[in-house]
Amino acid sequence: MDVDDDCDSLFGSSGSDRGDADAGQCGGVDEQPQVASRQTPPIAGLFFFPALLSREVHDRVLAQVSDCGYFSLDADEDERGSDDTETTGLGDGKDAYDRSPRNQAMLFARLLPCNAVGQADADNKAGTGYDSAEADDPAADAQACSGLPRWAVELIQHLRQTLMAVADDQLPLDVKQLVFPTSGMLSRQLILNLYRGGEGLASHVDLVNRFADGILLCSFGPSGCGTVMELTHASGKVHQLFLPSGSVLLLSREARYEWKHGIPARSIDLVRSADDPGHVEAIARSIRLSITIRSMLPGADIVGE
Numbered sequence: 637m638d639v640d641d642d643c644d645s646l647f648g649s650s651g652s653d654r655g656d657a658d659a660g661q662c663g664g665v666d667e668q669p670q671v672a673s674r675q676t677p678p679i680a681g682l683f684f685f686p687a688l689l690s691r692e693v694h695d696r697v698l699a700q701v702s703d704c705g706y707f708s709l710d711a712d713e714d715e716r717g718s719d720d721t722e723t724t725g726l727g728d729g730k731d732a733y734d735r736s737p738r739n740q741a742m743l744f745a746r747l748l749p750c751n752a753v754g755q756a757d758a759d760n761k762a763g764t765g766y767d768s769a770e771a772d773d774p775a776a777d778a779q780a781c782s783g784l785p786r787w788a789v790e791l792i793q794h795l796r797q798t799l800m801a802v803a804d805d806q807l808p809l810d811v812k813q814l815v816f817p818t819s820g821m822l823s824r825q826l827i828l829n830l831y832r833g834g835e836g837l838a839s840h841v842d843l844v845n846r847f848a849d850g851i852l853l854c855s856f857g858p859s860g861c862g863t864v865m866e867l868t869h870a871s872g873k874v875h876q877l878f879l880p881s882g883s884v885l886l887l888s889r890e891a892r893y894e895w896k897h898g899i900p901a902r903s904i905d906l907v908r909s910a911d912d913p914g915h916v917e918a919i920a921r922s923i924r925l926s927i928t929i930r931s932m933l934p935g936a937d938i939v940g941e
C-alpha cells in the first residue's frame with residue numbers, strides 16, 4: 637500500500653460550520669476506513685463519470701470561481717493563522733481559498749424557461765463550449781436573464797453538452813431529460829462546498845421538499861486527488877465511492893431519494909486501484925471544492941409566506 641505524496645493535505649482537519657440545512661459537517665474522524673471503489677456502485681439511478689471534466693475545463697472553472705471571491709478573506713472572519721497561507725494546489729490564482737474560514741457559497745437562478753440556461757448554445761459548440769468571444773453570445777444572454785454568474789452558466793452548458801452526448805445505454809435519455817429538461821420552468825440552485833484536509837459532510841438525503849430529482853455533484857481539486865463518498869441505504873447496505881477531481885456524480889431516483897450520501901471525515905482514503913483490483917492505494921485528502929447543481933421544486937425558491 638502506498639501513500640500518494642502528490643496530494644499534500646495542506647490544511648489540518650479544522651472545524652467548520654457548513655450551513656446547508658440538509659447537510660451538516662461530519663463530526664468524528666473515521667479511523668478505520670473501508671476500501672473505496674473507483675467503479676460505479678450498483679445503485680439504481682446513480683451514474684458516475686470519473687473524468688467528465690477535462691483538466692482544461694476543470695482549471696478554468698476553478699479560476700473563474702476564484703475570481704468571484706466567494707471564499708476570499710474577510711478580515712473580521714479570518715480565524716485562521718498566518719501559517720495557513722500556503723498554496724492550495726488547486727491551480728493558479730487560488731489565493732482566495734488560502735486564508736478563508738468560509739467554506740460554502742449558494743447561488744440561485746431566477747425561475748426561467750428550462751432552455752434559457754444550459755441550452756442556449758449547446759448545439760453549435762463542441763468541446764468546452766467556452767468560446768466567449770463571439771459577438772452573438774448566448775452565454776451572456778443566459779447569464780443576464782438567469783442572475784447566475786457567467787461561470788455557472790458556462791458550466792451548466794458544458795455539463796449539458798457532455799452529458800447529453802453520453803450514449804443512452806450509459807445514461808438513459810429520461811435521466812438526461814430529468815437534469816436538463818427542455819420545457820417548463822426551472823430554477824437552479826448551485827452550492828459550492830470547500831473541504832480542507834480531512835473535513836467531511838454528514839450523511840444526508842438532499843431536501844426532498846426543496847430540490848427536484850436529478851442532482852449533479854462535480855469535484856474539483858489537485859489532479860489525482862479526491863474524496864470518498866459514502867452511500868448508505870436503510871437496509872444497511874453501504875458503498876464507498878472515490879470521487880476524483882474532474883468527476884461528476886449524478887443522483888436520480890432511488891440513488892437520490894433512498895440512499896443517503898455523505899463524506900466521512902478522515903485525512904487518508906483507501907481506494908482500490910482501477911488497474912489492479914488487488915492493489916489498494918492510500919490517497920491523502922487534499923483541498924477539494926465541490927459544486928452541486930440542483931433544480932428547485934416549483935415554489936421552493938420562495939421563502940416565507
Ligand SMILES: O=C(O)CCC(=O)C(=O)O
Nearest residue numbers: 659827829842853926928
Ligand atoms: O461535496 C459533495 O460532493 C457533496 C455535497 C452535497 O451532498 C450537498 O451539497 O448536498
Ligand SMILES: [Fe+2]
Nearest residue numbers: 659841842897
Ligand atoms: Fe447532498
